[in-house]
Amino acid sequence: MEALQRAAQALASARNVLAITGAGISAESGIPTFRGAGGLWEGFRAEELATPEAFGRDPELVWRWYRWRRDICSKAAPNPAHVALVELESRFEEFLLATQNVDGLHPRAGSRKLIEIHGNIDTARCTKCSAILPLDDASEIPGSQVPSCPRCTGRMRPHILWFGETYWPGVLDKAFAAASRANAVLVIGTSAQVWPPAQIALQAQKSGATLIDVNPQPTEISAAADVFLQGKAGDLVPALLHACDRVCGEGIRTS
Ligand code: NAD
Numbered sequence: 001m002e003a004l005q006r007a008a009q010a011l012a013s014a015r016n017v018l019a020i021t022g023a024g025i026s027a028e029s030g031i032p033t034f035r036g037a038g039g040l041w042e043g044f045r046a047e048e049l050a051t052p053e054a055f056g057r058d059p060e061l062v063w064r065w066y067r068w069r070r071d072i073c074s075k076a077a078p079n080p081a082h083v084a085l086v087e088l089e090s091r092f093e094e095f096l097l098a099t100q101n102v103d104g105l106h107p108r109a110g111s112r113k114l115i116e117i118h119g120n121i122d123t124a125r126c127t128k129c130s131a132i133l134p135l136d137d138a139s140e141i142p143g144s145q146v147p148s149c150p151r152c153t154g155r156m157r158p159h160i161l162w163f164g165e166t167y168w169p170g171v172l173d174k175a176f177a178a179a180s181r182a183n184a185v186l187v188i189g190t191s192a193q194v195w196p197p198a199q200i201a202l203q204a205q206k207s208g209a210t211l212i213d214v215n216p217q218p219t220e221i222s223a224a225a226d227v228f229l230q231g232k233a234g235d236l237v238p239a240l241l242h243a244c245d246r247v248c249g250e251g252i253r254t255s
């Protein structure tokens with residue numbers, strides 16, 4: 001438990017905190033990670049479906065996969081790690097949660113200081129006029145999985161950053177700006193194989209932040225971390241919050 005204590009101390013003395021989450025934080029909510037067990041769908045790997053080329057080749061297939069994933073996400077509930085992050089957001093002068101997840105569990109748990117850097121599974125974007133809409137507002141075409149744009153009838157795609165695509169303007173700037181000011185950066189459930197988010201965490205550390213990593217498996221981030229909390233997010237993030245509160249006495253840090 002020494003590592004938990006060190007992590008709690010780093011958080012308790014921080015004014016600015018950046019949290020970065022990946023698919024692992026939602027694993028205990030029943031949403032499979034891409035690279036873990038259950039990451040395959042009908043024999044396809046995510047990297048074969050979440051690309052502009054796959055969508056160009058077979059938009060029906062890609063939408064069928066997204067509808068399956070969206071159904072899993074809508075039935076899933078936030079777990080104690082999502083809830084503990086909502087608690088953490090009010091404890092620091094500045095806080096930002098940058099998630100790679102598209103499942104919507106952070107906003108559903110109540111996180112507000114949040115950027116979903118890879119988009120959200122409940123939104124769609126028109127490939128013709130670029131309108132971004134809640135998927136429920138897109139027009140269904142009878143017999144087709146592919147929704148169409150209610151404004152221009154163009155084909156709609158999931159509003160999600162796919163493999164090989166560049167980030168939307170401004171999204172990473174916000175995360176890097178938070179990284180440069182952070183005193184502590186808390187990385188949870190990310191394999192570090194998705195590079196810009198790992199780079200944000202390492203950039204924060206370079207600028208002086210204590211890097212804390214939570215993951216049951218060692219990764220490149222845990223190897224570089226100041227504190228590696230090895231285990232499940234659902235256990236360790238609430239434990240970290242409580243340890244941080246114990247260090248702070250009554251807990252709330254507003255200045
Ligand atoms: P990944 O699938 O590459 O890795 C998940 C990481 O989570 C692994 O390192 C694993 O050891 C760890 N993990 C597993 N169970 C955990 C637990 N209980 N607690 C903490 N950590 C746990 O995921 P990634 O690095 O986030 O990257 C994959 C990409 O796929 C991301 O860009 C993300 O947008 C997308 N994705 C999103 C979701 C989602 O929205 N829930 C699900 C799958 C993939």
Ligand code: ZN
Pocket residue numbers: 126127128129130131149150151152153154
């Ligand atoms: Zn359109």
